[in-house]
Amino acid sequence: MKRIGVFTSGGDAPGMNACIRAAVRTALSRGLEVFGIYRGYQGMIEGDIVPMNSGDVSNIIQRGGTILKTARSDDFRTEQGRRKAAENLRKYGIEGLVCIGGDGSFKGASILYEEHGIKTIGAPGTIDNDLYGTDSTIGYDTAVNTVVQAVDKLRDTAASHNRLFIVEVMGRDAGFIALRSGIACGAEAILVPETPTYIDALIQKLRDGWNRQKHSSIVIVAEGDESGGAYEVAKAVKQNFDRYDVRVTVLGHIQRGGSPSAYDRVLASEMGYAAVEGLLDGKFNAMVGRQGREIVFVPFEKAIKHNKELNKHLLQIAATLSI
Amino acid sequence: MKRIGVFTSGGDAPGMNACIRAAVRTALSRGLEVFGIYRGYQGMIEGDIVPMNSGDVSNIIQRGGTILKTARSDDFRTEQGRRKAAENLRKYGIEGLVCIGGDGSFKGASILYEEHGIKTIGAPGTIDNDLYGTDSTIGYDTAVNTVVQAVDKLRDTAASHNRLFIVEVMGRDAGFIALRSGIACGAEAILVPETPTYIDALIQKLRDGWNRQKHSSIVIVAEGDESGGAYEVAKAVKQNFDRYDVRVTVLGHIQRGGSPSAYDRVLASEMGYAAVEGLLDGKFNAMVGRQGREIVFVPFEKAIKHNKELNKHLLQIAATLSI
Amino acid sequence: MKRIGVFTSGGDAPGMNACIRAAVRTALSRGLEVFGIYRGYQGMIEGDIVPMNSGDVSNIIQRGGTILKTARSDDFRTEQGRRKAAENLRKYGIEGLVCIGGDGSFKGASILYEEHGIKTIGAPGTIDNDLYGTDSTIGYDTAVNTVVQAVDKLRDTAASHNRLFIVEVMGRDAGFIALRSGIACGAEAILVPETPTYIDALIQKLRDGWNRQKHSSIVIVAEGDESGGAYEVAKAVKQNFDRYDVRVTVLGHIQRGGSPSAYDRVLASEMGYAAVEGLLDGKFNAMVGRQGREIVFVPFEKAIKHNKELNKHLLQIAATLSI
């Protein structure tokens, strides 16, 4: 393998730049030539491909977003689009790809291999942490810190006004962001899609708290929770327990941005490094993952199809500490 | 005057604690006794009043919210409620009040003087900066910084995705937060209630930008803008110009919290100090304000009734720099 | 076991409060009575011991430092002092202790058990991460983030001036903070006590970089590095390669403070929870550790005597990515 391509795909996540930097520099240090592919699969199809050297990734480790940009590609859903993408890669002599993205991106890479033999290794870049086979994805720690810092601010105002804040956080179908941020900001309740949400029990808990003079509270709701989100929860609470002044905050896209945390920068560096080492070592159709202290390679098939379980132990700790 | 009371009222704002600390310590240094009144006028009515010493305000200058809490008081809207409040103040021998809050709070103080002769001096504590007679209110600078930091994060993801973000910020009927934060984060457009909003012109500007390869943009909308807010603007843009992937973020209550900025801590310290000096100097029914380099006293009547104008010069700068 | 005590000891670390909160609330939820012991062993000797309930640990999870304070205790180094400490614990009926601190604190706990049968379980609270048996200590992630944010600021000014910054970070005899923060901020070189430091090689690297037009650089030096620290390194560089404008920054105690990161808050919560569960389960003279995904108990003897190794793989990654 002499030439590889690097691209980011799907929703952006803080740390993607650190991963690009690591992949590019590791590849260069191994004597490879490296190409950056802009706007994910769409840029692959359009030939938006440029050579990258060490200086091109200078001073980006601390930046949110992705310098290679990312985009949805409807064209890539067509056989014709994928053929065009493969042709472009061949034109540049690109024999292997490092794809930084989530499950949709890895599915695309799998099809590209099946149809055209393009070998791709993945690095899990998503704030949602919803990929099987890795304890943590690139961007997850930063997103959790962003939530925690925002909720710290809400607590100031909650405590000053005796208010209840219902805070909706991202995570798609999963509760990873909600669970960790909920523990970290000392939320009185955390509602996640992985466990049944009983609004009655929540209201009883708030009532009990109020009677114990706990007059300000934070409830974290994952956007994928079956309650339907923060506004629905707020409505139900107001209807059944009117002592609190209830406010809703939907944190939204600030969770996707910002300078990556130290943890994400190191994780992204490790993963970008491992991705290139893996490619050179004959690994492909697989995602780099961290399991405990180990860096592992997880077949795309597993990473995509399996559901990652929420840490049960953390759920229990959350319940115990929020009394 | 031998005993004064200090309270916070209305929506909380970062820096209120710094102002409480300044008022308490200045009063103590002048030989006064100081009482903290909890939960604004409601606590005044309920007699939630405690003596404060220097140590009680230690280590609070950096905290958001207000240690004295704040609350709405329906009781205070009744003659009976106000009589009870005045009685409680007399019971404690409190001869003067420092009220940290906004226009509603100052109105209350005026009535309390008219009906019961209680002398109050105000310090403008509100993130909205909508009080006539002061260039800046306590909490405004912090709120603007909070918006700017959030929008910096959104820019990362906007730039990575070629997206347009419509960001709604607080400010009630006024555009002060929107204008300053819009300039500071380099927004492509700023919609404020003080000037007419032409959605057509906005769309044309976005279209022109797109044609000049400006593929990510930020539009700041004041919550009081006549367009009806960020969701309405987004709807109109989508209907008329579909190139952008448009996203809405409503920043919400995080704008009210957080550790106060250095600017707000110093301003709040100056104002808390001036409030007590003013009271001792026979000033009341007036708000402490900063005008240019001067600390001034503005009659409540003026501060409440006059509309503060948005800085026209800044509007012009915003228009010039967003090209 | 019906009554336990909780204390912090040694240097403070962000997340200690989160751990106190977790230990107190877990104990309460198990039906135990909990006492807070102020100022570590010194407070134990002086009887500075107070009962704690759930509300006492409200609103502390986000605060740096330790509400229980910490202090050196010369008295505890004497047999008489330790006897007094044990007597006080018995007086309060305290049968088990949760000690949040580092190796010195755990040594003290061991002696207290040997001499007086007091059962202690430890939670590793130190920014230095230098305890064997746990991948991460409470405070380490926050300290690394603090360093990274500071160095991000230095990079601005380094890049503007074509400067070389030599930055000294904490870590006592170990290079954990230096290594992770060095990777995370993309340092051009990282000097740690665990590996030999060749100043000549460093200078050659800087010279090579300069010739490749890399005109601003960051070198991270662990305070325990055998080079003697940042000032010594700067002196050597200046003497041998005079192109750079060399500046030294010793980050100092800001590394110990600040609101804990989400990671540290969750880790501290898990560890405080596990400590109490461990005590109830008959564990003592042992430290709670995290190894990979597992929470484990490591005998004090091992935690103290064994040297934790620096992650060799990270050293290699650092070398590769700093080209």
Added chain:
Amino acid sequence: MKRIGVFTSGGDAPGMNACIRAAVRTALSRGLEVFGIYRGYQGMIEGDIVPMNSGDVSNIIQRGGTILKTARSDDFRTEQGRRKAAENLRKYGIEGLVCIGGDGSFKGASILYEEHGIKTIGAPGTIDNDLYGTDSTIGYDTAVNTVVQAVDKLRDTAASHNRLFIVEVMGRDAGFIALRSGIACGAEAILVPETPTYIDALIQKLRDGWNRQKHSSIVIVAEGDESGGAYEVAKAVKQNFDRYDVRVTVLGHIQRGGSPSAYDRVLASEMGYAAVEGLLDGKFNAMVGRQGREIVFVPFEKAIKHNKELNKHLLQIAATLSI
């Protein structure tokens, strides 16, 4: 005037990029051509001059440092160097300059006018705020916030350990950074060069505080204070009052970097805008200043030669509030 040049000079300061952006875009909007001059006077001499358009200053408003870089220039101190600089400007047809920097930079501009008739307008860019004729310089507010955030972290550890921290801050010969940051972080004492420093009185104050159970304290020392800096103060305190565990922190160059505060971004935008308007209006050999609410033009001669006085009122407030 058809072509202008923009450059930054002297020590870098957060907000310089915002000022560059404002100057460039204002000039373009007025139909001017704009050139960026790299590395200040040195780049002017070396002909490091490039045309700038609107896109070149996109996405820089939030970045610390200066994209145009800055450097000392020994060559510019020679007549020959300045002649070369003037020749280069003529070669590019540059008729006016916007210089963002401090007093040394403005002196250089004055000489360039005297000798070669080059018309320069200045924008005050320095964290030190030591320029006469403007209430605030670009970068000052950010530097003060950086100090305050650092000291907030130190307070955590000071309070946990009953420690006294002596913190040295920047400011060259002036105490502006020390005074504002000292008030904002509630320092127990602030030592500035503009007022006599009595170490005996400081020690007495610390002793009194200790006796009132104030067991942790922060003292801010301006680097230019006649005491000789933080280490000297610490030595004196230790010799005369040994109850405190005294620690020194020299904050150093982190004060120069970081993303500019909202205040500095707006101020820099106003000043960059005014500088270009001024040039077009025939103003030169003058600095843009903010005085109260007004943007003014101050002759270089005044700005450089006059000493800006420290706000006496703030000194008094600091003394009152630190009891």
